[in-house]
Amino acid sequence: MDTFLFTSESVTEGHPDKLCDQISDAILDACLEQDPDSKVDCETCTKSNTITILGEITTKATIDYDNIVRQTCRQIGLSPDDCKIIVNVEQQSADIAETVHGNLTKKPAEIGAGDQGHMFGYATDETPELMPLSHLLATKLAAKLSEVRKNGTCPWLRPHGKTEVIIEYKKDGGAVVPIRAHTILISTKHDPTVDNDRMAMELKEHVIKHVVPSKYLDEKTVLRFDDPLTGGAHEDDVGLTGRKIIVDTYGGWGAHGGGAFSGKDASKVHRSGAYIGRQVAKSVVAAGLARRCVVQVSYAIGIVEPLSVFVDSYGTGKLADRDLLQVIEKEFDFRPGIIAVDLDLKRGGNFRYQKTAAYGHFGRDDPDFTWENVKPLVAN
Numbered sequence: 001m002d003t004f005l006f007t008s009e010s011v012t013e014g015h016p017d018k019l020c021d022q023i024s025d026a027i028l029d030a031c032l033e034q035d036p037d038s039k040v041d042c043e044t045c046t047k048s049n050t051i052t053i054l055g056e057i058t059t060k061a062t063i064d065y066d067n068i069v070r071q072t073c074r075q076i077g078l079s080p081d082d083c084k085i086i087v088n089v090e091q092q093s094a095d096i097a098e099t100v101h102g103n104l105t106k107k108p109a110e111i112g113a114g115d116q117g118h119m120f121g122y123a124t125d126e127t128p129e130l131m132p133l134s135h136l137l138a139t140k141l142a143a144k145l146s147e148v149r150k151n152g153t154c155p156w157l158r159p160h161g162k163t164e165v166i167i168e169y170k171k172d173g174g175a176v177v178p179i180r181a182h183t184i185l186i187s188t189k190h191d192p193t194v195d196n197d198r199m200a201m202e203l204k205e206h207v208i209k210h211v212v213p214s215k216y217l218d219e220k221t222v223l224r225f226d227d228p229l230t231g232g233a234h235e236d237d238v239g240l241t242g243r244k245i246i247v248d249t250y251g252g253w254g255a256h257g258g259g260a261f262s263g264k265d266a267s268k269v270h271r272s273g274a275y276i277g278r279q280v281a282k283s284v285v286a287a288g289l290a291r292r293c294v295v296q297v298s299y300a301i302g303i304v305e306p307l308s309v310f311v312d313s314y315g316t317g318k319l320a321d322r323d324l325l326q327v328i329e330k331e332f333d334f335r336p337g338i339i340a341v342d343l344d345l346k347r348g349g350n351f352r353y354q355k356t357a358a359y360g361h362f363g364r365d366d367p368d369f370t371w372e373n374v375k376p377l378v379a380n
Contacts (some may be wrong), residue, residue: 001137005182008251010142012188013076013358014159016239020044021248021357023051024241024263026072027063032265032348034061037104039092039114042263046239050084050154055263058092065089072354077150077159089178099302100267101337111337113299113306114267115259116288121277122254122294123285126178130285131363133178133216134167135251140211141165143359145188156199161188167216175291181212183222200225235344248361249274254281254294262357266345269299269336273306275371276339278362280332284313287377289324291316306334319379331375343370 011018021218023044033159038059045052046162051069065087073080080246097103100112141163149157159185164185169176186203203225242260246252266272290313298307319327333342340346353366364372 001170003168003170003179004331005166005168006132006134006176006252007065007130007164008138008167008253009162010135010138010247010251010359011163011244012142012146012161012344014078014146014161014189015244016046016160016237017241017243018239018358019073019076019078020239020241021244021262022048022076022298022354023053023069023072024055025055025353025357026068026351027053028263028265028353029197029348029351030063030068031057031059031061032346032353033350036348038265038348039097039101040263040265041092041268041269042089043241044239044263045241048170049082050086052086053089055089056092057089058097070327092214096301104339108337108341109335111267111335111340112302112304113269113273113336114299114301115269117259117270117273118257118298119259119270119273119277120249120255120257120295121274121279121281122250122295123278123281124176124253125285125291126176127363129363129365130282132251132253134165135253135360136252136363137167137181137184137212138163138165139247139360139363141184141207143184144207144211145186145203153206154202156191157193158189161186163187173291174316178216180218181216181221183224183332184208184212185224185226187226196225250362255296257296261312261361262353266340267336272336272339272343272345273297273299273334275343275345276332279343279371279373279375280311280328282372283331283374283377284311284328286302286374289318289327289377289379290314293317297330299336304335304337309334323336323380327377327380330380331377345370 024042027042028040031040035325040057050076059315070080100114145161148154166183167184168179261271277295280295284290292314294312296310
């Protein structure tokens with residue numbers, strides 16, 4: 001049997017880059033909760049005990065940046081007591097505001113894209129979530145690491161951890177079918193009194209066994225607990241919003257246009273375009289019109305209609321791709337203002353966007369993740 005190996009990785013919420021993503025999205029939530037028309041493009045950077053907030057934000061909301069940063073750190077399990085917080089935030093460019101939304105005078109159907117770029121959505125029938133198994137398991141392992149740390153099952157864990165999963169696949173035409181887990185790697189910060197043997201034993205029992213279905217584990221599966229790191233995280237690494245875009249999406253499957261999501265309101269099509277792309281691809285696979293699907297959409301700043309929409313079913317479609325594209329364009333509206341309405345993307349607060357900033361934007365069963373709702377599609 002001809003097989004191949006594919007690797008995906010993930011990180012926990014305490015990773016410096018993920019801390020920054022969560023702070024940026026917590027600020028977005030705070031803005032949208034008070035003012036749904038807020039225009040937010042917020043970046044966060046951290047090193048050692050300093051966190052810097054940068055960006056362009058136009059909002060009627062009153063934002064306590066210091067409290068949001070410290071509260072987000074505490075939720076993760078990090079101590080912000082000695083943290084220095086620097087804020088350098090200005091309003092959105094007047095030229096961009098006029099071009100994109102006419103200084104809030106345009107109707108949703110008239111709002112242009114907040115930037116140029118191309119975004120992708122992806123879906124595959126290899127899991128019930130219609131997500132790649134390698135990515136799904138890496139993500140769930142990372143989430144489980146945080147769960148057992150917080151509930152006291154493994155109190156020796158620290159917030160910063162990484163996972164990596166290698167799945168052996170076979171091809172079935174253009175579809176991919178997972179056969180087995182080839183390698184599972186977990187690296188995590190931990191209490192220095194915990195040795196590698198204890199760490200391996202407890203992570204197998206409390207993390208891997210609860211996440212990886214037994215049908216994918218066999219006597220050849222390699223379990224690695226390499227680089228047992230001690231201490232904290234932010235004295236070792238710099239964190240920055242938007243540096244885990246593959247962790248955020250499909251673990252290397254499909255494609256990625258390069259734009260980050262966190263800290264951006266729906267007028268920024270790097271986020272909203274990727275969300276509608278996921279809904280389209282997932283709807284195609286859920287309807288049985290293809291076993292595997294990638295969708296691309298592209299925009300120019302200030303322009304209402306997308307410049308292009310592309311679909312590839314990898315040869316698994318019940319229709320030719322050109323006919324599948326006709327079905328998609330009939331059922332979905334790719335105008336940025338309409339995407340925001342259809343997916344309810346102007347609603348913030350209650351951790352709506354902060355939740356997306358750790359453990360993936362896609363494949364999650366949460367009513368706030370409106371882009372995961374499939375539309376019924378029928379072949380013409």
